[in-house]
Amino acid sequence: MTGPAALSRDPHPAIDPITLTVIQNGLQQVCNEMDLAFSRAAFSPVISETHDRSDGIYHRDDGALIAQGEDGLPVFVGTMQDCCATVIERARNLQPGDVYIVNDPYLGGTHLMDVKFVKPFFYKGELFCWLANTGHWPDTGGAVPGGFSASATEVEQEGLRLPPVKLYKAGAIDEEILSIINSNIRIADQRIGDIKAQAAALTVGERRLTLLLDRYGADTVDRAIAEMRVRAAQQMRAKIAAVPDGVYESTAIVDSDGVVNEPLTIALALTIRGEEAHFDLSRSSPPCQGPMNSVIATTRSSVYLAMKHIYPDVAINAGTFEPLRIADPDGTFLYAKYPRPVSGCAAEVSQRIAEAVFAAMTRAVPDHLFAAPAGTSGNFSLGGTDPKTGRGYVCYLISGGGYGGHAGGDGISNGCSTIGISKTTPIEVVEQRYPILYEEYALREGSGGAGEHRGGFGVRYKVRLRRGNARASFVMDHGRVGPQGALGGADGAPNTVLVERGGESYTPLHLSKEQGISITEGDAITVQTPGGGGYGDPAKRDPALIERDRVREYYP
Incomplete structure (x- = not known):
């Protein structure tokens, strides 16, 4: 059967462009309001003034990015979805009001100071998605105040490492877990302000997202999310397709690892093939003794943010990354494994990786870079x-x-x-x-x-x-x-x-x-x-x- 009658029976009719755009912007606004609430309520100037934080919405099944606040740090785009995926794998007995805390860099994190809260969001009794945020805590213990131990040789010297655990259970904070955290960090009496601000931001997200779902319905918003991902992938594929096919190589230098006074090399071979970009970092320096190792989540996210810098008009969600193929650089300092120290990965090595991507793309499309x-x-x-x-x-x-x-x-x-x-x-x-x-x-x-x-x-x-x-x-x-x-x-x-x-x-x-x-x-x-x-x-x-x-x- 063809015609309007057949279309009316389609259980998943195409979403109209206006509704899609409104929902896309609505999801973005939810994240923006979480960002704003987090900064306004936070105690530490690094969050309240510097805005070293990010908030986002993630898919209920795999943690894939749906939307992220416009004022959040781009480097958290990839790491937060990897972290959400880890939480999803470990989550048990979920109920409204639960909030997981995690800062383990090897489980989708960056460095220990970037502490993530991950919260299941329920709508009408069903898990709809996950809300998550990251805030830079000014201290998580370790050898030196602030966590930036420039000569650390193992992660334990950098601070307290938390796997995904429920800090809030059904809306009530777990005082025992909180006491463990406070017993291992400096200025512990000042942390409760940041903790409550971080949790409050997710509560704001719950309220705003509930209003959006009440207005359009869960099925319509779900279809919009799926369509947003498809279109973002199409946009990035179109950008890559305009780049001449070929292999473009570049390098970037890290001063030293803080322990051995020799430079580290990031060596990138970027292959453009049709609508896909393949990133090979396998020729980079081996794992280092000091804290300039990068966990794989940060390495991937660094490539993502570099390409987003180059093509800022491409929408941002998990679809944006689909045409970006990143080979795991196992055996290099860009694929840190326990117990390698990593305090410099998020703020420094990530930028050298992005620099290598910029340099390679400059060879491919010089007028655009x-x-x-x-x-x-x-x-x-x-x-x-x-x-x-x-x-x-x-x-x-x-x-x-x-x-x-x-x-x-x-x-x-x-x-x-x-x-x-x-x-x-x-x-x-x-x-x-x-x-x-x-x-x-x-x-x-x-x-x-x-x-x-x-x-x-x-x-x-x-x-x-x-x-x-x-x-x-x-x-x-x-x-x-x-x-x-x-x-x-x-x-x-x-x-x-x-x-x-x-x-x-x-x-x-x-x-x-x-x-x-x-x-x-x-x-x-x-x-x-x-x-x-x-x-x-x-x-x-x-x-x-x-x-x-x-x-x-x-x-x-």
């Missing part, structure tokens, strides 16, 4: 006890850097990191909360790589301890070599760190990594973040732009 961005989050932790208040503290800072030049112009100065859209914590908040004084915070003029379109500038800041004693640690990168230029452009300036302690100054042996530096009142640390790479032959730069930069004294 850009030179490398700063590519480091500038992780800087400082922990101690403030003698003025008598309270312990852990201060975690990140910083921006220059973006690479591109065909349309110069790179942005002081842009956020490649892996996220987090911002630097406002200076006023840091000075109010911690015994720290910013003596300088400025653009690092001249740090952008030369090119027809130069790289953007990094930043330069100097912090001084005002009182008491503290321990400083940092896990940064791009201290050995700067961000790569493209198509003849020069590299950006590398990251630098200068420690002033007891009247003497020194540069760390590993340039961008050191842990447990004992400092006292009056000691200071100066950080200069990388500038972006230059794009194109510098000889082709518009003379008017050269004169403008000279007048502004950007370059000596």
Whole structure:
């Protein structure tokens, strides 16, 4: 039978484009509201001000990404769906109000400080999907305040590792599990504010998603989710199909692993074949002793976020990743297994992987790409006890850097990191909360790589301890070599760190990594973040732009 009568009997009729668009945006809005609720309620500035967090909706069967908040960190796109899949495998006796907590990096995580909450969402008594979020806790125990143990040689030195366990059971927090967590982390009395904020964000998601399902019905929303995934895959396939077939190779360098003072190499062979892109990272350096190993979930997510950077107009859900074929780089530092330390994987190695993808794609579609961005989050932790208040503290800072030049112009100065859209914590908040004084915070003029379109500038800041004693640690990168230029452009300036302690100054042996530096009142640390790479032959730069930069004294 054909015609309208046959169509009316189809148990799964095609969803109309307007309804599909409204539901797609509705799901996005649910995630955005979770993000907003999380930041507004959180205690720690790294979440409330810096927004180092993410919220999303995941499929009930396999944890595949359905939607993620627009203000969440892109690097969590892949890791959160892998984490949800792990929770689904282990979940038992689910009931409304349950919330799993997990930060185990080998079970779909990043580093231990990224703590995930995963909650089953029920609609009319049936499991419809999972809601999940990640928040960066300023401390999860370990050898040094903040968790960035630059010379850790096993994961236990980095902090408390949690497999998926129910922190909330039917809406009530499990005080025994909470006491175990609090007994293993610093500033435990301050964590309950972040825990309740993280759980509250998921409750907001429940309420908003329930309203959406009440309006359109579970069957219609289910069909919309399936169609969204199909269309996202089609979009990404179309983008890849426009790239010439071939093999495109690139490399990116990690300064060191923090233990052995030798660079690590990320070697990528990208094969474009029709509508699929195949990523082979198997020639990268072997597993390392220090904390710059990357778990496979983070490695995959780094490739995903790089391709999303290149094609920002492609919708974001599990379908986006289907044409991206990533071979497991077993035997390399990009496939960390227990007990390899991993504190640097999420914020640093992930950005080197993305840089390798950018460089390979530049060879394939040069007019569409850009030179490398700063590519480091500038992780800087400082922990101690403030003698003025008598309270312990852990201060975690990140910083921006220059973006690479591109065909349309110069790179942005002081842009956020490649892996996220987090911002630097406002200076006023840091000075109010911690015994720290910013003596300088400025653009690092001249740090952008030369090119027809130069790289953007990094930043330069100097912090001084005002009182008491503290321990400083940092896990940064791009201290050995700067961000790569493209198509003849020069590299950006590398990251630098200068420690002033007891009247003497020194540069760390590993340039961008050191842990447990004992400092006292009056000691200071100066950080200069990388500038972006230059794009194109510098000889082709518009003379008017050269004169403008000279007048502004950007370059000596």
